[in-house]
Amino acid sequence: MSGAVRRFDVAVIGGGSAGLAASITAARQGARTVLLERQGSAGGMGTAALVHSFCGLYLLRQEPGAVLANPGFCGEIERRMIEATGMGPQRFGRVDVLPQHPVEFARIADGMLAAESGLETRFHTVVTGVEREADGWRIDLADGGRMFCKALVDASGDAVVAGWLGGGFAVAPAAVLQRPAYVFGVRCGAVLDDAGRLRVSGLLVEGLRAGALPSAAMGLSFRASGRPGEVFGSVDLTGGVDGAEFDPLDPACLTALETTGRRVAHEAVRHLAERDPEWMGAYVSHWPARAGIRESRRWIGEHVLTGDEVTAGATFEDQIALATWPMEMRETARGPKLRFPVDDRPCGIPLRCLKPAGLERLWVAGRCISTDHEAQASTRVMGTCFATGEAAGREAAKVADA
Ligand SMILES: Cc1cc2nc3c(=O)[nH]c(=O)nc-3n(C[C@H](O)[C@H](O)[C@H](O)COP(=O)(O)OP(=O)(O)OC[C@H]3O[C@@H](n4cnc5c(N)ncnc54)[C@H](O)[C@@H]3O)c2cc1C
Structure with missing residues (x-):
């Protein structure tokens, strides 16, 4: 693609669970939005890597019955997935999990994306770089095309924007990165x-x-x-x-x-x-379209959520979502080690974790939000990615409207 630079209010890089929620939410706020995804469907790890359950949708509780931690987009996806599979939440010990089918997830996502008139979905579109401009961001595509947006959401899972900007991110040492x-x-x-x-x-x-x-x-x-x-x-x-x-x-x-x-x-x-x-x-x-990656680059935002805060069930004045999944450490290939928070308390995720330090008109969502290695072991699950995506989409639309 080449020619005139297409202009949008909000551009979302990556259509995984976070980018799906971010783009739909931004469009619902009235922002002219584009979703840029390199695969042929939305859903990210939940479709391309065949990850087949939604964790982090529900509060941790001893009592029976699953209770949504972050109603809104999570509730919408939950309802559609239950309709599609006929399977409700399942209890394993203290956690509730919603089985999901990647085939249904891709189809549900298609329907939700198509229903938003202010949203353009571009699959098979690889973003290769971004450049900060006075009133927004220039986006470079692998096919030679260019776009401009007033507000950008990095929902790439890998914090690709931080990679291109050459800093502002952290990566755990190779020996402890959550295993693929x-x-x-x-x-x-x-x-x-x-x-x-x-x-x-x-x-x-x-x-x-x-x-x-x-x-x-x-x-x-x-x-x-x-x-x-x-x-x-x-x-x-x-x-x-x-x-x-x-x-x-x-x-x-x-x-x-x-x-x-x-x-x-x-x-x-x-x-x-x-x-x-x-x-x-x-x-x-x-086969999956790609192997499953749990952790790579994480943004360094205005706040870095820590494992201690997740353990304590911290609350914040600017929290935009709750992280409820126990920290699921997979630092070896010998299965998970779960670390539960005190009294099963959910942990607030401050909006500052979605705001890269020192960069305007940029929001981040999903598994690469600003956390340390331990906290990411909780926030990376899809239920929480939907919720941070929804918040990032809402904030990006506000910036674009200002
Ligand atoms: C093996 C495995 C098991 C897991 N088990 C569970 C589980 O049971 N339950 C659960 O809830 N979570 C689970 N997780 C975690 C969860 O699946 C992911 O952390 C979550 O899906 C991440 O969502 P995301 O939207 O942040 O990123 P991703 O799903 O990684 O989506 C990012 C998207 O960005 C796109 N992208 C990246 N770069 C570019 C670019 N330059 N241009 C265009 N597009 C780009 C990618 O193609 C991708 O679609 C598991 C993860 C793995 C790997």
Whole structure:
């Protein structure tokens, strides 16, 4: 694309859960908005990486019954997803989780984006850079096109704008970055109840001990999708492959994750299909568009939310959302370690965490908002990303209107 520079009030980079909420909210405030997304659908990790449950939608509570922490956009998505899947929130210990299906998420997002008359959605659009101008931002696209917006939202997950500006971000040391995972779909008639899962674990351990499966199959688990004959597999990966450090922003590292994930998935499903009568005939039915990245660059904003604040259930005068998910540490590929807040208290997210320090007309939303490594282990979940996206979209629309 080339030619005249297109002008918008608000531009949102990235159409994951945060960018979806931000763009729809900005358009609903009357801002002429554009959503720029490099994949062919919205949903980000929730569609492209096949992450299949919404965490962080609900308050932590001992009592039965799920209660939305951040009504508004979260409530709208929750209602549409329940209608689509027929599955309501599920309780695991003290947390409530809404199972979601990536196929439905992409379709729901299409419908919501199309319903907003002031919103232009541009899939297959890669943003390559931005430049600050007097009254807004110039946006450069990979196809050579340019756009201008009065207010910008970075919902890229990777804080790409901070990367282009050359500062204002933090990244955890490679050794503790939350580990990536590779999620894939399996066509399989097995019943994944407790006994079925135990049998699968036993067969995988046998395969690992016998050297019939790659060592990465250690991080493998399966969960029913809620649809007959369909299962999701997830391989937790160590990140760095062949001795290299994990770098979620390095295409070579990402390439190794993709190919390792596919190899492990293929060999493990074949292993189970040959040994378990319920898995007979099972096969990998779909690959994700990309491996799942939990953490990369985080913006440094006017406030950096800390793990201590999440643990204490801190409140702030300018809070715009509640983080309710326990800090889910995945610093190794050996499964999660959950850290719950005192008395299950939700933690406020101040608007200042969405405001990069020293930069005007710029807001940030989703997994790259301004937090430390520990707090991000709570705020990165999709329920919270919807809520920070909604707030960023609202604020960006105000700036554009001023
Ligand atoms: C394996 C795994 C399991 C998880 N499990 C859960 C779970 O069970 N429940 C839960 O709620 N959360 C879970 N999470 C966390 C959650 O999925 C993510 O943190 C969340 O989806 C992030 O949303 P986001 O909108 O901030 O970013 P993303 O979903 O990463 O979206 C960012 C979007 O920006 C686009 N983009 C980036 N750069 C550009 C560019 N230059 N130009 C154009 N577009 C660009 C990307 O294509 C992407 O679509 C999991 C994450 C992983 C990886």
